[in-house]
Amino acid sequence: MSAGLSSVRLRATAAATLVVALVLGVVALVLVGTLRGTLEGNAGAEAVKKAEAVAPYAETLKIGENGEPGLSATVKPAKLLQISGKDGDLYMRQGGVAGVADPDVMLTKEEAASSEWARPHQYAVAGVKVTTADGPAMVWSRVSLAGAEDALRTLYGALLPGVPGVLIVVAGMTWFSVGRALAPVAAIRAKVADITARDLHQRVPVPRSKDEVAALATTVNGTLDRLETAVERHKRFVADAAHELRSPIATLRARLELAPPSELTREALSDVERLQSLAADLLMLAKLDAGEPLRTGELDLGQVAAEESLRTRRRPEVRLELDVQPDVVMNGSRAHLDRLVTNLTDNAVRHAASTVRIRVRAEGDQAVLEVLDDGPGIPVGQREAVFDRFTRLDEARARDAGGAGLGLPIARDIALLHQGTLVYADGGFVARFPLLA
Numbered sequence: 001m002s003a004g005l006s007s008v009r010l011r012a013t014a015a016a017t018l019v020v021a022l023v024l025g026v027v028a029l030v031l032v033g034t035l036r037g038t039l040e041g042n043a044g045a046e047a048v049k050k051a052e053a054v055a056p057y058a059e060t061l062k063i064g065e066n067g068e069p070g071l072s073a074t075v076k077p078a079k080l081l082q083i084s085g086k087d088g089d090l091y092m093r094q095g096g097v098a099g100v101a102d103p104d105v106m107l108t109k110e111e112a113a114s115s116e117w118a119r120p121h122q123y124a125v126a127g128v129k130v131t132t133a134d135g136p137a138m139v140w141s142r143v144s145l146a147g148a149e150d151a152l153r154t155l156y157g158a159l160l161p162g163v164p165g166v167l168i169v170v171a172g173m174t175w176f177s178v179g180r181a182l183a184p185v186a187a188i189r190a191k192v193a194d195i196t197a198r199d200l201h202q203r204v205p206v207p208r209s210k211d212e213v214a215a216l217a218t219t220v221n222g223t224l225d226r227l228e229t230a231v232e233r234h235k236r237f238v239a240d241a242a243h244e245l246r247s248p249i250a251t252l253r254a255r256l257e258l259a260p261p262s263e264l265t266r267e268a269l270s271d272v273e274r275l276q277s278l279a280a281d282l283l284m285l286a287k288l289d290a291g292e293p294l295r296t297g298e299l300d301l302g303q304v305a306a307e308e309s310l311r312t313r314r315r316p317e318v319r320l321e322l323d324v325q326p327d328v329v330m331n332g333s334r335a336h337l338d339r340l341v342t343n344l345t346d347n348a349v350r351h352a353a354s355t356v357r358i359r360v361r362a363e364g365d366q367a368v369l370e371v372l373d374d375g376p377g378i379p380v381g382q383r384e385a386v387f388d389r390f391t392r393l394d395e396a397r398a399r400d401a402g403g404a405g406l407g408l409p410i411a412r413d414i415a416l417l418h419q420g421t422l423v424y425a426d427g428g429f430v431a432r433f434p435l436l437a
Contacts, residue, residue: 008178008182009175009178009179009182012174012178013171013174013175013178016170016171016174017167017170017171017174020166020167020170021163021167024163024166024167025163028159028163031155031159032152032155032156032159035151035152035155036148036152039145039147039148039151039152040124040145040148043123043124043143043144043145043147043148044124044125044126044143046124046143047123047124047125047126047141047142047143048126048128048141050126050141050143051126051127051128051140051141052128121145122144122145122146123142123143123144123145124142124143124145125140125141125142126140126141126142127140127141128141181213184205184207184209184213184214184217185213185216187204187205188204188205188213188216188217188220191203191204191205192204192220195224200224200227200228200231201228202224203221203224204217204220204221204224205217206218206221231289235286235289235290238282238285238286238289239282239283239286239287239290241282242279242280242282242283242286243283245275245279246276246279246280246283249272249275249276249279250276252272253269253272253273253276256268256269256272257269274404277404278404278406281404281406281407281410282406284339284410285389285406285409285410285413288410288413288414288417294332294333294336294417294418295333295335296331296332296333297331297332297333297334298329298330298331298436299329299330299331299332299334299337300326300327300328300329301328301329301330301332301337301360301367301369301433302324302325302326302327302328302360303324304334304337304338304341305322305324305341305358305360305369306322306324306358307338308338308341308342308345309322309341309345309358311342312342312345312346312349315349315350317354318349318352318354318355318356319354319355319356320345320349320355320356320358321355321356321357321358322357322358323357323358323359323360323361324358324359324360325360325361325362327362328360328361328362328367328435329367329435329436330367330418330433330434330435330436331418331434331436332418332433333417333418336414336417336418337414337418339410339411339414340410340411340414340415340422340431341358341369341371343407343408343410343411344369344371344407344408344411344429344431345358345371346407347371347407347408347429348371348372348373348375348428348429349373351373351375351376352373352374352375353373353374353375354374355373355374356371356372356373357370357371357372357373357428358370358371358372359372362435363432365434365435366432366433366434366435367432367433367434367435368430368431368432369430369431369432369433370428370429370430370431371428371429372427372428372429373427373428374427377426377427378424383423383424386408386424387408387409387412387422388405388409389405389406389409390404390405390406391405391409408429411429411431415431415433418433418434419433419434420432420433420434
């Protein structure tokens, strides 16, 4: 899967995991808070019930005396009176002296909860006002919160491993689901990238999901249908135009050659030659675009380069040097490779200052053809642009003897047809082809 789609997959997984993590965090906090409040509330209600259940016994209790059967009392002045019975532990607080009731110093709930008898967060404490034989007092009851803490510890034990586990499952499922959803998009992207001007008959795969991705694939295929039709019409037009132009141009050239020589006829013949060259280039491009199969065979690239370079028209001041290694054998079409060498050499001759050097050698498993010249060269930023059709650099327009900007594109197309490459390096053009095994 491409980087772009992987990035979408990663972002979707991270977003889904983050959202679930936030939701689970909020749910866990609410759950813990609710459970703690419920358990402590239940414990407090139980403490109230215990205090109310024993309050009638406390009302009949006299300080310093034994109370009802089953109950025992211990009195300390201004301290706590503990009553032990079947309903649990109870506390009362009296005034400053035994037997004297003082409501102003009755033990508050906070004081009761802060005592050793009812440590904070360990007991739920509840108090009930009673009237004893010696005056008003408070009866305190406690219920242990150990059960609530055990329940919370159990919940923590489930949440701590559970929440990360759920997040891992969510992340994995999201990664897998988004990957499956994006797989057709990756297939469409790969197929579109594979389709070239010669492969417009191919179509992208349409998934069976009948969703937005399937609609995208259908739209892309429809666009490719229209593009293929337009390209085919263009190719037919170029081929037909080039073919139809050959006859009238040849007739015109013959008439000019038979006409009395003059400056006007010489200029007209030069223009007709340019038209013939342009028509020939257009016809060659039409054949290359049509993807006609090559008639290939074993040939010596050095021999092809030597023969065709010598046939190239040269300016008198330009010297041609050959550096050809023998037996550089490859599989190719002689006619097409002749055209490649001719186009590269002709381009080098037009732009050289004094020397054009042609080299052929074997390098590893490749046959290498170099056509170098000592001209001004091509700027780095325009070295790929020269292979675009009808492209002519501004510097070349002043010196060019009539090129239409099709020679180099034709040469590269021929190199690609032979599973080779053609690029511009410092000093000239370099073509590489697979050597014959």
